[in-house]
Amino acid sequence: MTDTVFIEGGRVIDPxxxxxxxxxxxxxxxxxxxxxxxxxxxxxxxxxDARGRWxxxxxxxxxxxxxxxGQEYKETVATGARAAAAGGFTAVCAMPNTVPPNDNTxxxxxxxxxxxxxxxxxxxxxxxxxxxxxxxxxxxYGELQAAxxxxxxDDGRPVASSALMRRALEYARAFDLPLTVHEEDLALVGKGxxxxxxxxxxxxxxxxxxxxxxxxxxxxxxxxxxxxxxxHIAHLSTAGSVRAVREAxxxxxxxxxxxxxxxxALTDExxxxxxxxxxxxxxxxxxxxxxxxAVREALADGTIDCIATDHAPHSPVEKDLEFDAAANGxxxxxxxxxxGLALVREGVLSERRLVEALTAGPARAFRLPGGSLAxxxxxxxxxxxxxxxxRCEPALFHSKSKNSPWMGATLVGRCTLxxxxxxxxxxxxxxxx
Numbered sequence: 001m002t003d004t005v006f007i008e009g010g011r012v013i014d015p016x017x018x019x020x021x022x023x024x025x026x027x028x029x030x031x032x033x034x035x036x037x038x039x040x041x042x043x044x045x046x047x048x049d050a051r052g053r054w055x056x057x058x059x060x061x062x063x064x065x066x067x068x069x070g071q072e073y074k075e076t077v078a079t080g081a082r083a084a085a086a087g088g089f090t091a092v093c094a095m096p097n098t099v100p101p102n103d104n105t106x107x108x109x110x111x112x113x114x115x116x117x118x119x120x121x122x123x124x125x126x127x128x129x130x131x132x133x134x135x136x137x138x139x140x141y142g143e144l145q146a147a148x149x150x151x152x153x154d155d156g157r158p159v160a161s162s163a164l165m166r167r168a169l170e171y172a173r174a175f176d177l178p179l180t181v182h183e184e185d186l187a188l189v190g191k192g193x194x195x196x197x198x199x200x201x202x203x204x205x206x207x208x209x210x211x212x213x214x215x216x217x218x219x220x221x222x223x224x225x226x227x228x229x230x231x232h233i234a235h236l237s238t239a240g241s242v243r244a245v246r247e248a249x250x251x252x253x254x255x256x257x258x259x260x261x262x263x264x265a266l267t268d269e270x271x272x273x274x275x276x277x278x279x280x281x282x283x284x285x286x287x288x289x290x291x292x293x294a295v296r297e298a299l300a301d302g303t304i305d306c307i308a309t310d311h312a313p314h315s316p317v318e319k320d321l322e323f324d325a326a327a328n329g330x331x332x333x334x335x336x337x338x339x340g341l342a343l344v345r346e347g348v349l350s351e352r353r354l355v356e357a358l359t360a361g362p363a364r365a366f367r368l369p370g371g372s373l374a375x376x377x378x379x380x381x382x383x384x385x386x387x388x389x390x391r392c393e394p395a396l397f398h399s400k401s402k403n404s405p406w407m408g409a410t411l412v413g414r415c416t417l418x419x420x421x422x423x424x425x426x427x428x429x430x431x432x433x
Contacts, residue, residue, distance in 0.1 A: 003422065004028045006041045010050025010383060014057055015356035016363075016372035025055055027379040030422035035373055048417060050383050056355050057371050058090025058121075058380035058418065060362040061333065062180065062258055063155070063234055063308035066092075066123070069110060070099025075313040075400050077114035077123060080333070083311075083399040084121035085426035087333040088358075088382035088415035091122040091370055092311075096133070097156040103128035103139040105147040112148050120425045121418075122380070124150045124368065129168050129179060135160050138171055145175045150366055153180040155234055158216055160186065165220060169229035178230040178256070178366060181220055183241070184284065188212035193324050195268040195285040203272055205323060208285050214240035221248045224255060232365060233257040235310050237284040239294035246303045256365040258308035259295045261332055261339040262405060264348075267292050270405070271323075278319050278326035279405045282312070296348045299357060306361035307354075309336050313401030331399050335406050338413035341386060345412075383417035390414055 005027040012023040012035060019035060026034040041047060061084065067075040077094070084092050094111055096102035102111065108125045115123035127144035131137045133154045141152060152172055159165045159181065172179055189212050194200050196207025217233060221244055224231045233245065236257045248255050262282065267289050271280045280286060298304040312329025319326050332339075340358065343349045349357070363371030370380050392409050394402040418426035 004045040005048060005419070005422065006039070006045055007048040007050050007055055007383065008041070010053045010055035012055045012373065013352060013355045014373040015352050016057065016360040017374050019373070020352060025373060025381065027419065027422045030379055032373050032375055032377045032379050034375060048383065052385070052387070053416065054384040054386060056382050056384060057359040057373050058382050058420065059088045059336070059358040060368060060370055061089050061092045061309050061311065062232070062306065062362045062366055064092040064094060064311040064333065065097065065313065065329070066094045066111070067313060068098065068114060069107065074315050077111060078118035078120070079398060079400045080311070081115060081118045081120035081123060083333045083397065085418045085420070086398045086415060087335070088337055088384060088418055089121055089333055090380035090382070090418060090420045091124060091368065093124045093126050093150060093366065095153060095155045096126050096128045101128050101133045102126070103131050103133070105143050108144060108147040108149055121420060126151045126153050126180065128152065129154045129159055130164065133157055135164060138164070138168055141171055141175050141177060145177060150368060151178045151180050151232065153182070153234070155180065155182045158182050158184045158186065162219060162223065166223050166227060169223055169227040169231070173227060173229040176230070178232045180232040180234050182234055183213045183216035183220065185212045185215050188215070193281065194271050195287050197268055197288055199268040199272045203276065210238040210240055210287065210291065213238050213284055214244065217241045217244050221253065221255065224253050229254070231255045235260050235263065235284055235308070236295060236304060237263045237287050238291045242294045242298040242303060246298065249303065256305040257303070258306050259299055259304045260310045261307060261336045262330060263287065263292065263295055264299065264343060265339050266405060276323045278321065278323055279330060279403050279407060281323060281326050281328055282330055283328040296343070300349055300353060305365045307336065307340060307357045308362065309333055313399055314403050315401055319403045329403065331397070331401055331404050334397055334399065335392060335404060335411060337384060337415060338411035339406070341413035379419055379422035381419050382415050384413065385416050386413050388412070388414040388416070
């Protein structure tokens with residue numbers, strides 16, 4: 001029974017199964033064998049003392065950039081999967097804006113081979129909507145799905161052509177694949193580099209209006225109603241987008257949405273407070289306090305289905321520049337849990353809803369395995385210390401890149417143990433920061 005693990009004394013929070021209380025979780029042969037209040041442990045098994053900690057299904061992230069192939073100096077599948085495991089994520093969806101883009105089976109197969117070799121978090125490739133992400137011709141969805149892609153996206157670029165977007169929704173419907181869309185009207189974005197508002201005016205930076213996102217969300221919801229496909233809105237960030245998604249769900253459209261930890265926690269005023277720090281530059285940009293309030297409410301009430309990090313590693317070559325010239329994006333896999341936990345302490349989210357937004361919510365959105373500790377489920381789980389304080393420092397990150405808006409901050413909440421398929425893939429040393 002040496003492959004059996006008893007995780008004892010922890011508070012098991014599993015929204016998918018309706019469990020919230022002190023339980024023992026038994027892992028055997030890579031699966032959840034039992035979750036029970038009282039179990040006698042045999043002598044020849046490994047025991048994990050989880051007293052004072054949470055035991056949850058492993059987190060799933062629908063939106064990460066692993067940069068391999070082509071930009072391995074920023075991140076690789078292995079380093080990204082290690083960062084994921086350290087953050088409590090047992091599965092991540094790899095966006096296709098690699099070099100070359102993941103619009104063919106060769107790239108998909110390479111990503112999966114690298115993930116198998118790493119043996120850490122599970123990696124689900126996302127294929128391109130259009131060939132080369134050029135927005136001109138559809139990629140071969142059937143081939144991408146057969147190779148292992150679980151969704152389609154041109155993330156990093158919007159699908160500008162309404163006609164192409166309609167065909168994409170219709171074609172993807174034949175394979176029951178969701179389209180995860182980056183919603184920006186680039187004509188409205190123009191040369192903007194942060195949210196259009198008083199903060200941008202004070203800083204002398206060109207602004208990006210909320211409408212640049214909202215008009216594309218409205219368009220794609222109209223096309224979704226026309227085609228009956230599946231639409232997932234990436235990194236939703238504005239109050240207007242929330243209203244549109246809420247109404248679409250009321251009308252029964254098959255739409256899901258995600259929000260990032262940084263859009264839940266920060267606003268455009270943080271750009272001003274940071275004195276132009278490029279760790280606060282991303283697309284979509286940090287929005288107003290009213291937009292932040294709207295996405296928080298939408299996550300709490302289920303209008304937004306899940307939290308996704310949009311983990312976007314960049315090296316100093318791309319980030320240590322003037323704000324206008326710096327690349328968009330921040331890393332987020334290793335800080336998502338403490339940032340989310342801060343929302344619990346503020347009363348924005350319940351503990352259960354936070355866990356659901358990181359587990360069952362994303363699993364449902366893309367219809368992926370995981371997100372539950374039900375008997376027989378894959379033993380993908382995280383042990384989390386909600387009281388662990390640690391300083392966010394570059395040396396602590398497993399990611400190759402360090403472009404985090406929380407760098408130097410003291411965070412509360414940390415993953416101490418991660419299992420994937422019953423194997424320990426991350427373990428924080430006792431007392432480790």
